[in-house]
Amino acid sequence: MNSSSASLREVLDRHPGARRDALIPILQEVQEKNGFLSREAVTEIGRHLDLPASKIYGVATFYNQFRFEPLGRWHVQVCRGTACHVKGSLAVLEAVKRRLKIEPGQTTRDGRFSLEVVACLGACGLAPVVSINGEFHGGVTAESIGKILASCRDEAEGR
Amino acid sequence: MKTIQGTRGAAPLGAEKAALLRRETVTRPVLFIGTGTCGLGAGAARTLEAARRYLEERKIDAEIVQVGCIGLCALEPMLDAQLPGRNRLCFARVGEEDVQPILDRVFGGEPPSEKALFQFPAAGLTPWPGVPSMDEHPFFAPQTRLVLKNCGLIDPSRLDEYIARGGYEALSLVIHEKTPAEVCEEVEKSGLRGRGGGGFPTGKKWKFALGAAADRKYMICNADEGDPGAFMDRAVIEGDPHRLVEGLAIAAYAIGATKAYVYIRAEYPLAIERLRVAIGQAKERGFLGKNIQDSGFDLEILIKQGAGAFVCGEETALIHSIEGRRGMPRPRPPFPAVSGLFGKPTIINNVETLANVPFILAEGAEAFASLGTETSRGTKVFALSGKVRNTGLVEVVMGTSLRRVIFEIGGGVPNGKAFKAVQIGGPSGGCIPEPHLDVKVDYETLKTLGAMMGSGGLVVMDEDNCMVDVAKFFMDFIQRESCGKCIPCREGTRRMLEILTGITRSRRTEKENEGLERFQGVVNLEELAEVIRETALCGLGQTAPNPVLSTLRWFRDEYEAHIYERRCPAGVCTELLTYKIDADKCTGCTACARKCPVEAILGAPKSPHYIVEEKCIGCGNCLTVCRFGAVYTE
Numbered sequence: 001m002n003s004s005s006a007s008l009r010e011v012l013d014r015h016p017g018a019r020r021d022a023l024i025p026i027l028q029e030v031q032e033k034n035g036f037l038s039r040e041a042v043t044e045i046g047r048h049l050d051l052p053a054s055k056i057y058g059v060a061t062f063y064n065q066f067r068f069e070p071l072g073r074w075h076v077q078v079c080r081g082t083a084c085h086v087k088g089s090l091a092v093l094e095a096v097k098r099r100l101k102i103e104p105g106q107t108t109r110d111g112r113f114s115l116e117v118v119a120c121l122g123a124c125g126l127a128p129v130v131s132i133n134g135e136f137h138g139g140v141t142a143e144s145i146g147k148i149l150a151s152c153r154d155e156a157e158g159r
Numbered sequence: 160m161k162t163i164q165g166t167r168g169a170a171p172l173g174a175e176k177a178a179l180l181r182r183e184t185v186t187r188p189v190l191f192i193g194t195g196t197c198g199l200g201a202g203a204a205r206t207l208e209a210a211r212r213y214l215e216e217r218k219i220d221a222e223i224v225q226v227g228c229i230g231l232c233a234l235e236p237m238l239d240a241q242l243p244g245r246n247r248l249c250f251a252r253v254g255e256e257d258v259q260p261i262l263d264r265v266f267g268g269e270p271p272s273e274k275a276l277f278q279f280p281a282a283g284l285t286p287w288p289g290v291p292s293m294d295e296h297p298f299f300a301p302q303t304r305l306v307l308k309n310c311g312l313i314d315p316s317r318l319d320e321y322i323a324r325g326g327y328e329a330l331s332l333v334i335h336e337k338t339p340a341e342v343c344e345e346v347e348k349s350g351l352r353g354r355g356g357g358g359f360p361t362g363k364k365w366k367f368a369l370g371a372a373a374d375r376k377y378m379i380c381n382a383d384e385g386d387p388g389a390f391m392d393r394a395v396i397e398g399d400p401h402r403l404v405e406g407l408a409i410a411a412y413a414i415g416a417t418k419a420y421v422y423i424r425a426e427y428p429l430a431i432e433r434l435r436v437a438i439g440q441a442k443e444r445g446f447l448g449k450n451i452q453d454s455g456f457d458l459e460i461l462i463k464q465g466a467g468a469f470v471c472g473e474e475t476a477l478i479h480s481i482e483g484r485r486g487m488p489r490p491r492p493p494f495p496a497v498s499g500l501f502g503k504p505t506i507i508n509n510v511e512t513l514a515n516v517p518f519i520l521a522e523g524a525e526a527f528a529s530l531g532t533e534t535s536r537g538t539k540v541f542a543l544s545g546k547v548r549n550t551g552l553v554e555v556v557m558g559t560s561l562r563r564v565i566f567e568i569g570g571g572v573p574n575g576k577a578f579k580a581v582q583i584g585g586p587s588g589g590c591i592p593e594p595h596l597d598v599k600v601d602y603e604t605l606k607t608l609g610a611m612m613g614s615g616g617l618v619v620m621d622e623d624n625c626m627v628d629v630a631k632f633f634m635d636f637i638q639r640e641s642c643g644k645c646i647p648c649r650e651g652t653r654r655m656l657e658i659l660t661g662i663t664r665s666r667r668t669e670k671e672n673e674g675l676e677r678f679q680g681v682v683n684l685e686e687l688a689e690v691i692r693e694t695a696l697c698g699l700g701q702t703a704p705n706p707v708l709s710t711l712r713w714f715r716d717e718y719e720a721h722i723y724e725r726r727c728p729a730g731v732c733t734e735l736l737t738y739k740i741d742a743d744k745c746t747g748c749t750a751c752a753r754k755c756p757v758e759a760i761l762g763a764p765k766s767p768h769y770i771v772e773e774k775c776i777g778c779g780n781c782l783t784v785c786r787f788g789a790v791y792t793e
Binding site: 019020021022023024025027028058059062063064065066080081082083084085086087091094098118119120121122123124125126127129134136137138142 | 196197199200201232233235384385386387388389390393424425426427428463464466467468469480481482483484485486501542544545546550551582585616618619620624629632633636640642756778779780
């Protein structure tokens, strides 16, 4: 048994006799542990809840939170809320896309960065906001985001 | 500023302990650091670390308290210092490197009071001379803090601090001395209306559920707050989670529910953590669980994390989401109050609504109803952001003018720019232009202006913002977030976005019949909006055209410039801009050419550069880097 199926088992064991209303929490816990929802995980959850995999995909694809591919070492979330928009977050997003050469929802080929656009992070006072692995960067510009991303890359290379 | 303090004491703790917990007396110096999400984003974690290190290295006996956001997000990170016998002083923008110089003087007994932003007035403590008190500070003076009164002041992870300020008094009173019907009556009399959007009278809603016969009922707190530009729910939960727990418990008692859910955004990890701690503490102390304080009332509160779908703010969609389905709304009636979660009567209120409840029950309906306007009672918390100096959370009595909120409390538009509009109520709301800023803010007045209260996000825009672009932004948002169940919302909003995109496109990129289709769309835009409004299934779709209709109503000239002249007056819609270089001003420094991502700028060093129009993507990099003002747009 590899580590991801072990942690899947662990999550499912925490929900014995679960019914359908436990589906979203289970998906969230599995994603939290494994970083994404693998095909095996979905099948296994379906068996546990007695639901066809199609229903589970139906729910999981509806919500923005769920991913079916692994994340990068650095997960870049660009906030596109109203306050961020009026203060220029589109330019920040464009700069990130240009630099990493990926679209939102994708991961760079070296697995270092993944990009996600979020509706609002709730830190509008600091707009425009970018969150990298949960750490917030406020007042970001198209210029400064380049430096932030470069420092992530440097860290990976141990410089 | 008015803070409405409870008249009741904190009986279970004893007067002395309560005073200690309210920090009316401190025996050793205390440092308070605002570590809400906004504070952490501004670097409060490093400030906290620096303060900890400082105390450790010098072996100073002092306490560090992590508090929530006081509301002035623009000046974070914030550090307050309180010395025994003296008022608590607040310092703004305390970065890592500012910690040592400030603390050197604080622990020398002479805090740099000249640098303090304000001091917190407290009975029995000696004030610092020359420092304004919090209620004199221009940001706080016009506010009335009822929902936010503890935010930024108390330690959200300590139940006793909430109790010391009158917390859980209302719950104890209600479950021992009032019947559920009396509670509903009291809330209805207070005039409290839902703070989430529609503004339905809360007491009335509760009565529906109380009157419904069922073996089981559910109370749900909607803490999803998907509205971009609103963050008051997050701030309340992070700064004062017990207020929500208490309000939710009272509501559950009033409708006869024994199980309550808090449906909260997964994007708010800190709020979830604080709430989890608060629920655990309340349970431990007998404010939740079985037979609460020997009253025979049972209540269990469960946290359900949302999964990032804006439509789940709609009641029936939220219920489906808790049941483990796609968050799609269903037609009403039956209303959730009759048949909701798992088919049982269910009431859904949002965080701010519930946070008002303890006050109403503790102080009486009249005290609440005396605030605000005829149709809208009490206070409203606004999340002020965008092009405004003092971004943050503002709580004012209903009926305060927007001008007061934006210019007096918010400090107006920075950088000498002119105010253009304020967007209120998120994707369901609208933009209000300068001439209408003097109207009183309440549910009804905002509707007459084509906006709505929504959740209370206020995003200020200045002359550099294009209103067509803003409408496009909201349409793009709605179009992505539409659940897809009903055609008006799924297809209609997509068509509206196409039309708006069409009018922001330049002739250069138009193909085949697009020019013709563009004009056809423009002709039908308003009619399309009306049809969506009338036929969509749920509130999300019905209000989706609002941002477009309100900008069309107040900023028609901007639309016309885009449509007829293919010009963006604010200079935002990049496709409509042509960048040029003034050869007389250009020194040939090559800065623009180096910053151009598509190599559209040519020219030899030290001689004037020029832009190849066909290559230019209109990113505007050259304009921002040019130090000689040689780049211009037309």
